[in-house]
Amino acid sequence: MAEETKDEIKKTEDVNRRQFFMRLGLGSLSIAAAGTAAFSYQFLEPNVLFEPSPVVNAGKPDRYPLDSVTLDVNTGIYIIHSQEGYFSLSAVCTHLGCLTVWKPELGIIACPCHGSKFDQSGKKIEGPAPRPLPWKRIWLNDDGDLLVDRSTDVPPLGRDSFVRV
Amino acid sequence: MAKTMDQYFDDLRGTRVWRSIFRSGTGSSTLKRALAIQQNVFLHLFSTKVRARMLSFSATWYLGTLTLGTFLLLVATGIPLMLYYHPSAPQAYADTKDLQFVVSSGLFLRNLHRWSAHAMVFLVFAHMFKVFYRGAYRTPREFNWVIGVVLLLITLLLSYTGYLLPWDQLAYWAITVGSNIASAVPMIGDKIHFLLLGGNAVNANALLRFYVLHCMILPLAAMFFVAIHFWRIRKDGGLYAHSSEPAVLRANAAKSPTSRTEREKWGTPADAKEGQ
Numbered sequence: 001m002a003e004e005t006k007d008e009i010k011k012t013e014d015v016n017r018r019q020f021f022m023r024l025g026l027g028s029l030s031i032a033a034a035g036t037a038a039f040s041y042q043f044l045e046p047n048v049l050f051e052p053s054p055v056v057n058a059g060k061p062d063r064y065p066l067d068s069v070t071l072d073v074n075t076g077i078y079i080i081h082s083q084e085g086y087f088s089l090s091a092v093c094t095h096l097g098c099l100t101v102w103k104p105e106l107g108i109i110a111c112p113c114h115g116s117k118f119d120q121s122g123k124k125i126e127g128p129a130p131r132p133l134p135w136k137r138i139w140l141n142d143d144g145d146l147l148v149d150r151s152t153d154v155p156p157l158g159r160d161s162f163v164r165v
Numbered sequence: 166m167a168k169t170m171d172q173y174f175d176d177l178r179g180t181r182v183w184r185s186i187f188r189s190g191t192g193s194s195t196l197k198r199a200l201a202i203q204q205n206v207f208l209h210l211f212s213t214k215v216r217a218r219m220l221s222f223s224a225t226w227y228l229g230t231l232t233l234g235t236f237l238l239l240v241a242t243g244i245p246l247m248l249y250y251h252p253s254a255p256q257a258y259a260d261t262k263d264l265q266f267v268v269s270s271g272l273f274l275r276n277l278h279r280w281s282a283h284a285m286v287f288l289v290f291a292h293m294f295k296v297f298y299r300g301a302y303r304t305p306r307e308f309n310w311v312i313g314v315v316l317l318l319i320t321l322l323l324s325y326t327g328y329l330l331p332w333d334q335l336a337y338w339a340i341t342v343g344s345n346i347a348s349a350v351p352m353i354g355d356k357i358h359f360l361l362l363g364g365n366a367v368n369a370n371a372l373l374r375f376y377v378l379h380c381m382i383l384p385l386a387a388m389f390f391v392a393i394h395f396w397r398i399r400k401d402g403g404l405y406a407h408s409s410e411p412a413v414l415r416a417n418a419a420k421s422p423t424s425r426t427e428r429e430k431w432g433t434p435a436d437a438k439e440g441q
Contacts, residue, residue, distance in 0.1 A: 049364050097345040098338060113342060 054151035058138075061086055061146055061165045069102040069109070069120060077136060077148055078102065078109070080120060085162035088138040088148040089122045094131040109133065121156060135161050210395045212403050224406040228292035233391065235285035239323075240384065242278040246271075250330070252376035254369040257332035282324055289320045301405035309397040312390055319387045326379035329372060340367050340375070 015023070056075045064070055064081040071078055071091055076099060078089040089109075091100050098113035108125060109118040116127030123132050137152040140163055154161040168176075177183055179191040189200040199213045218224060249268050250260045264271035293313065296302055302310035329340045344362055348354040363370030398404060407413060 044360050044363075046363050046370060049370075051364055051366065051368060095345075096342040098342060113338070 054149055056148045056150060057141075058088070058146040058148055060144060061140070061163070069104075071100075071102050073099065075148075075150065077150060078133075079138075079146065079148070082120070082162075084157075085164040086138060086146060087162050088136040088146075089133045090136055090150065091133070093129055094133065095127070095129040100133070123156075132156065137161075138163050140165070210392065210399065212399045215403060216406065216409055218408055219404040219406040221406070225404060226291075226295060228288055228295050232285060232288040232292055235281045235288060236387065236391070238281045239278060239285065242274045242281065243380065243384075245274055246278060247380060252330070252373050254332070254372055257330065257372060261331040261333070282327060286320060286324055289317055293317065296405070299405060299407060306397075306401045306405065309394060309401055312394045312397060316387065316390050316394060319383055319390065323379060323383045323387065326375040326383065329367070329375045330379065332372060337367055340371065344371075 052075075056072070056077060058072070058077075058079050061081075064079050064086065066081055067083070069078055069080050073091075076091045078091050080087050080089060091109075092098075093100050093111040093113065093116055095111065095114055095116050098111050100109050100111045100116075100118065102108075103110050107120065109120070109122070110116070111127065111129070114128050116129035117125040118129070118133050119125055121132075122135060134153040135156045135158075137149040137154050138161070139147055141147050146163060175191050178187070184190060187201070188204055189197050202208045202211065203213045246264065249264055249271065251257060261275075264275050266272070296310070296313070325340075325343060328343075329336045344358055344367065347361060348358040350357055359365065361371075361374065362368075363374045403409075408417075
């Protein structure tokens, strides 16, 4: 025990004044640099975003005839009125974020950028897209309007993923 | 006898004002010409003396110099364009159209900026291929190759950030696709995407960020690395001219027995063996 203490004392004596101040200086600089990096990162990340709300009002259900696929280009969603009910798909291609379009003559959803193709339920038919088009949460509000939450995915063909009127 | 143009220029170089700026003084000698390079803040990055064959067209096809030329052209046309362009979502597209149709010489400046940008990307690649196939990236020039790769990336990023600024459909979707490629980075991809755009989608924040990157951060970074790139040319033994490389000179000397001076100067492979 006593010997260890002695060693420790010797160790501290090994640092002379110049080395001490050098370490103190470099240490404070590193702390300041780390702090600057953290502040810069926080600064670059906006705290408030002036982006459109993820919840979209898609209007009255009777706007969408049975067996129709309707694209809203401004919000980037499809409202699909199928036999099972109304559901909503993201129209943003899962490949690189282009806006897809419904091709009524072919009965498919196609991306103009790199040729991905999806069926009416969002399942990929071909192309580079890595994932199917995600289903979005859809519900009726008190006024009887269809609302879609673009920030919430729901399971495809799930029982609660449809709105039945 | 009337003075010639050169004499007038020499008189000018002797005046007090000229001498206060350029110190080398009147007259022409090897020393004076060397000092003119060595004492100039811009030219002192380069070698004081260069072999004539290094400056011949065949040595480099002037691809690096031409790249610098397009860069300077881009700076010279880009700054005036900034005077009429507001990097804000409601105005950016209208300003671009104004530059095209309303501002005097706006069309010329914008087109020159655009064509120079295309030319710069082409020339950077051509320069790189020339350096690669000539083997000019080899020792002692490896580090300058690395600086060159950094400059290639800066050039591409300058092109990419400039792409968004017209704020039209092409710009919007090109940046949507491009920034989604950044999301493919493992783990931090989405974070990079968010920080790059300053949001979740290409909107006003993204336009402003790309504008600052395009007009300030990336050009400054380019100038910084270009300065290192040029300085390294001198430090790494000058421009690469195949016929001036020591190994090539030795091989040539060995091949032509008549050239005694060359052989004495560089030695022959046989000499090197005897020496061992």
